[in-house]
Amino acid sequence: MLKFVKSLATAALLSVVTLSGANAAGASVDLKSVDWQHTGLFGTYDRAAAQRGLQVYREVCAGCHGLNLVAFRTLTDLGFTEDEVKALSAEYTFVDGPNDDGDMYERPGKPFDKFPDPFPNEKAARASNGGAYPPDLSLIVKARPGFENYLYSLMVGYVDPPANFELNPGMNYNAYFAGHQIAMPAPLSEDAVEYADGTPATVDQMAKDLTVFLAWAAEPKLEDRKHMGLRVILFLLIMTGIFFAAKRKIWADVH
Ligand code: HEC
Incomplete structure (x- = not known):
C-alpha cells in the first residue's frame, strides 16, 4: 500500500515537473x-x-x-448549407475502389470524405x-x-532576423x-x-x-x-x- 502511495506521489510530482517544463519551453518567448x-x-x-x-x-x-x-460534412457546424458542403467536397478527387474489375478509380469527393x-x-x-x-x-x-x-x-x-543571427x-x-x-x-x-x-x-x-x-x-x-x-x-x-x-x-x- 505504502509503495503504491509512494509511486502515485512520484507520478504526480513528475507530471507537475514535466507540465511546468513544457510551459517554460513554450513561454520562452x-x-x-x-x-x-x-x-x-x-x-x-x-x-x-x-x-x-x-x-x-x-x-x-x-x-x-x-x-x-x-470531414467535409462537419462544415455545416460553421454555417455552410448541405448543398454548399456537397459542392465543396465535389471539388476534390478521391481514389476509391477496387471496383468489380479489381481496378481503382477516381471519383469526386462526398460530404463523408x-x-x-x-x-x-x-x-x-x-x-x-x-x-x-x-x-x-x-x-x-x-x-x-x-x-x-x-x-x-x-x-x-x-x-527580419537579428543582425548576429545565423540562418x-x-x-x-x-x-x-x-x-x-x-x-x-x-x-x-x-x-x-x-x-x-x-x-x-x-x-x-x-x-x-x-x-x-x-x-x-x-x-x-x-x-x-x-x-x-x-x-x-x-x-x-x-x-x-x-x-x-x-x-x-x-x-x-x-x-
Ligand atoms: C510550401 C509548403 C507550406 C505551406 C504553403 C504552408 N506550410 Fe506550414 N509547414 C511547412 C513545413 C515544411 C513545415 C515544417 C517546418 C519545420 O519543421 O521547420 C510547416 C510547419 C507548420 C506548422 C508547425 C509549426 C510547429 O510549431 O511545429 C504549422 C502550425 C503550420 N505549418 C501552419 C501552416 C498554415 C496555417 C499554413 C497556411 C496559412 C501553412 N502552414 C502553409 C510547409 C508549408
Whole structure:
C-alpha cells in the first residue's frame, strides 16, 4: 500500500515537473495574445471568421498541409448549407475502389470524405519541403503550448532576423518558432486570398481567421462541452439546495 502511495506521489510530482517544463519551453518567448471569442466561459466560435479561415486553409495551406481528421460534412457546424458542403467536397478527387474489375478509380469527393493529404506519403512531403515535414493541421492548435495564440503568433512572426543571427540555408526566421529557424516559408502575404465576404485580407486578419478555423477543427464540440458543463454545475447547485433543505428538516428535532 505504502509503495503504491509512494509511486502515485512520484507520478504526480513528475507530471507537475514535466507540465511546468513544457510551459517554460513554450513561454520562452512571449506569444502575441488575442482575445478569442470562443475561449471564454460562454464562448462560441466566430462563424464568419471560421468560414474565412477555411478559405485561407484551402487556398494557402492545403498545398502542403493535410486536415485529415476533418470531414467535409462537419462544415455545416460553421454555417455552410448541405448543398454548399456537397459542392465543396465535389471539388476534390478521391481514389476509391477496387471496383468489380479489381481496378481503382477516381471519383469526386462526398460530404463523408475528409480533407485529403496533399502528398501521397511522408517521404514525398519531406522531399518537396527540403527534408522538413509539414504536419497535419487537424489538431495543431491543441498540439502546441500556447494553443491559438501560438498559431496566430507563428503566422505573423516572420520578421527580419537579428543582425548576429545565423540562418541555415533554406530556413526562414520566425520570432515564435522554437529555435527561430523554420523550414516553412512565410505562408501569408497581404491579399493572399480575396475574401468572399469582402473583408480586407491583411496578414493579421488571415492569421486570426485561420486560427479560429483550426481551433474549431481541433475541438468542434467545444460549445457542447461548455453548455454541458454549465448544466452540470446548475444541477449540482440545485441538488445542493435540496439536500441542504432536507438535512435541515431531518435534523430539526434533534437538539
Ligand atoms: C510550401 C509548403 C507550406 C505551406 C504553403 C504552408 N506550410 Fe506550414 N509547414 C511547412 C513545413 C515544411 C513545415 C515544417 C517546418 C519545420 O519543421 O521547420 C510547416 C510547419 C507548420 C506548422 C508547425 C509549426 C510547429 O510549431 O511545429 C504549422 C502550425 C503550420 N505549418 C501552419 C501552416 C498554415 C496555417 C499554413 C497556411 C496559412 C501553412 N502552414 C502553409 C510547409 C508549408
